[in-house]
Amino acid sequence: MHEQTGVGCLATKDSRPGWGGTPVVVHKNVVCPGCGSLCDDLQVTVEENKVTAVLRGCMLGRAKFIASPAGVSPRVAGQESSFKAALAAGARILATARHPLIYGLSSTTCEAQKKAVYLAEIIGASIDSTSSICHGPGTLAQQLVGIPTCSLGEVKNRADVVVFWGCNPMEAHPRHFSRYSVAARGLEVARGRKDRQVIVVDVRKTATAKGADLFLQVEPGGDFEVLTVLRALVKGHELPRATYGGIPWEQLVEVGEILRAASYGVLFFGMGLTMTRGGPYNVGQAIDLVRDLNRHTKFAAMPMRGHGNVAGSESVLAWQTGYPFAVNFSRGYPRYNPGEFTATDLLRRREVDAALIVAADPVVTLPARAAACLKEIPTVVVDPYYSPTAQVAQVYFPSAPAGIGAAGTVYRMDLVPLSVKKLIEYPWPSDEEIISELVQGVSKCS
Ligand code: SF4
Secondary structure, three states: OOEEOOOOOEEEEOOOOOHHHOOEEEEEEEOOOOOOOOOOOEEEEEEOOEEEEEEOOOHHHHHHHHOOOOOOOOEEOOEEOOHHHHHHHHHHHHHHOOOEEEEEOOOOOHHHHHHHHHHHHHHOOEEEEHHHHOOHHHHHHHHHHOOOOOOHHHHHHHOOEEEEEOOOHHHHOOOHHHHHHOOOOOOOOOOHHHHOEEEEEEOOOOHHHHOOOEEEEOOOOOHHHHHHHHHHHHOOOOOOOOEEOOEEHHHHHHHHHHHHHOOEEEEEEOHHHHOOOOHHHHHHHHHHHHHHHOOOOEEEEEEOOOOOOHHHHHHHHHHHHOOOOOEEOOOOOOEEOOOOOOHHHHHHOOOOOEEEEEOOOHHHHOOHHHHHHHHHOOEEEEOOOOOHHHHHOOEEEOOEOEOOOEOEEEEOOOOOEEEEOOOOOOOOOEHHHHHHHHHHHHHHHO
């Protein structure tokens, strides 16, 4: 009987042989890399080196395991190539660039992120993660005011008031409700949903809002005002207007009372707060509201991180360089300046002359002017998928996807590190191994 064990991932061979007598391996407690919730209770069946069944994952998670990439090969200038030739071409591009950019990093392991930081240092690159176009502004706010936060375990066991502000977990983190925040039964909330009050604040009635006890439809750009008014209410002030940020005064009073009366509250915030006008100030005000509430009760705040290891990208960059994203090594030491060294700004201003993209698809996700730059400069892509960015790259390396074809460490949205496992064999190395090869190749070119 074939049996594998590891922290967070037990695997046993089913007693049934698979078709053709090949073993059926059932991996238990598998961590899903599909989103920042990193559910760690999946059961994945592997047969003939293919994932054939996924238990407990949501639709997004199951698709990640089942639709694993296949049939891709390294490419140089759009033509299929050997891995060795692609390595030589990729290393040459990075070694000869005057100001290269390394970007992405949110859907790979911490081990690969660490190697990418090292590569950035030796080639004098700017390095940035997708955080700069999602929760980066919230991170700036945290640098200014700190953040009273908690683990998702505490949310599950204690939170009786849950606020979702500018995020839509029903669609972006489908199991967040059931595992951690709304329906989950915990020590102090034994009846799950019945013991919780759920408040959603958003500019439109999302799927998450439809399941809430109270929905505040804030007018676009009105978040800062609403947060400010809630702070005033929590402090016991009366205000003169009938509406604030599009929300009637009576409804704001009701929410202020619910927040103050919580035994344990948590405010999850998303890109509706971080990436709208005044992003860092919005998040700073939300954190200050939570800080004010802590004079009355226990309250915590937490960003709803999207990509599977975007939280890890900030952590790794911070412990390697002192800064969470937008770091530049052109002077031989790390400098930090969002707005100057963020990928969107560097590309938009045409300030980089080569790029290495790791496990991301900026041609699709960055603003058009910035994305267009990636078609003008030599770009090297390391990604399990032959994405639109890979299709315009000068050099493309297929890699084994983290958590499916490669093992490593990832950080959940509450900054709890978890181990993802290798479940199937891929013909290609992991992101970490490819970046290590590029480091060696660059060293030989210099
Ligand atoms: S909620 Fe996220 S981590 Fe959990 S199964 Fe779905 S995609 Fe995977």
